[in-house]
Amino acid sequence: MTIPSLSSPLSVLRTPPIAVTPAIADLLGQEAAVAVGVSGGKDSQAAAIAIFEYLDRIGHAGPRILIHADLGMVEWHDSLPVCERLASALGTQLVVVRRKQGGLMERWESRWHSNVWRYEDLRTVTLVPCWSTPAMRFCTSELKTSKIQGELARSFKGRQIISVVGVRREESRQRARAAVADRNPRNGIWTWRPILDWHEEEVFRSINTRDIEPHPAYRQFGMTRVSCRFCIMSSLADLQAATCQSEAHDLYRRMVDLECRSTFAFQGARWLGDIAPHLLCRDARERLAAAKDKARRRAEVERRILQPMLYVKGWPTRMLSDAEADLLAEVRCQVSELLCLNARYLDRTAIHRRYAALLATRAVKVGAP
Incomplete structure (x- = not known):
């Protein structure tokens, strides 16, 4: 990943256009409330900057805010401060929402507890993973989207609402198929993806021209993407880079403990415990080895089910x-x-x-x- 430097010529650093649909343009003309979801990562930073500049250009007079879903201990220490500095630079309010029952780590642990209870009571045929998966990203739907849209519905009751997200097509196959904008039929909130067709280089260039620093995880930690410290979508290189940061060590050990208790690897076939075994005590390494053996035997037994x-x-x-x-x-x-x-x-x-x-x-x- 190449991150353009702050000294790059401004002639090269022009901001690419954002994607706008007729429906979104009409809503903005009605002074709809605009909330940009920010995580601390580069894409949400770039989306917030681009949207606020666009709203200024068209004379939008409706309310606008940044909103951040705090996922608890899985978040990098710098993520919330990055969002706070961005809000200050844009001269707007930052709203922070959280899951009352705890963050994502607590959700994974409670999910395993629930899975065990369901299995013991024969409410399911096989045990299922406690972790989020690319096909079942409840971490995003439950702890981000639902919390953010719930807060927006309460804060802007009676007003049209646009929730802006900084996702891009080149990030994944699923996002490659995303629409520029769509409406949630249950609450009427529109989701707008204005930088869907931007490339990574354009994202960093957009941030650099405003003298806003991206999350230190990119330049200092060596991460290619910033979300949770350990994300189900992380590459091997990003998982390894995360384990090199002392702030992630307690979370790492807690996640490996859940791998051992559940016998489910964090990323399907990739065990988080194998990424940095030197961070584990001898007992934890032995428990991990036993968990892998149990996982193999459990899978063999459950494959017998027709x-x-x-x-x-x-x-x-x-x-x-x-x-x-x-x-x-x-x-x-x-x-x-x-x-x-x-x-x-x-x-x-x-x-x-x-x-x-x-x-x-x-x-x-x-x-x-």
């Missing part, structure tokens, strides 16, 4: 045959023993009884006779 028996939306959809119930009972016994769980419903009769109860409950919920 595809028609696996969890689907609306599960359970039918009673199991005696052979299927026997198989599920055997798998549950082995997994429970392997992970020291207190699973119930461990024989054919108990499983049939449990499925009958679940089906009866489901029938009541959907209003079936």
Whole structure:
């Protein structure tokens, strides 16, 4: 990654145009409230700068703010101060929202606790990862988007609202398919992605021309992207760079502990504990090795479950045959023993009884006779 220096010629550093749709232009003409989500990373910095300059040019007189979702101990120490300095430079208010039940680390831990309870009570067929995944980014939906939009709906009640996010197509396949703007049908809030087609070099150049420093994680820590200290989307190089920072060590050990307890690697097949084993005590390294072995054995056991028996939306959809119930009972016994769980419903009769109860409950919920 090349970060343009502050001495680069201004003739080369012209800000690229932002993307605006007719719907967004119409809302701005109605003086809609504009809130730019900022994380401390370069893209949200660049989006905030570009949007505030654009609003000034078109004479927008509606309210405008920056809003930051604090994810707790997974955040870099510098992230909130970077957002505060940006708000000061733009002469605007910075609103900070947080999850009342704790940050992302607490969410991962509570998710594992919930997963164990659901498995023990046969509310799911297999254990599932406690971590966010690229396909299931509840870290973004629950701790960022929902908190930010909830705050905006309360703060700007009765007014049209535009939530600006600094995402770019070249970051991922999913973002490559994103629309410039779309409306949340549940709350009416519009999401605007004005720098969707910008390139990384343009982002840094935009920041540099305003004499605003990007997050130190880029230039000082060697990170290519700044989000959480350890992100499910991080490259191996970024994970290694993060472990070199002392501020991340306590979080690293806590996350590895959850890997050991859950037997699920942080990034699917990549164990966070393998990134910097020198930061772990001997007992932690031994627990990690045991967790990897348990993960392998758990996966082997759970692969025996037949595809028609696996969890689907609306599960359970039918009673199991005696052979299927026997198989599920055997798998549950082995997994429970392997992970020291207190699973119930461990024989054919108990499983049939449990499925009958679940089906009866489901029938009541959907209003079936």
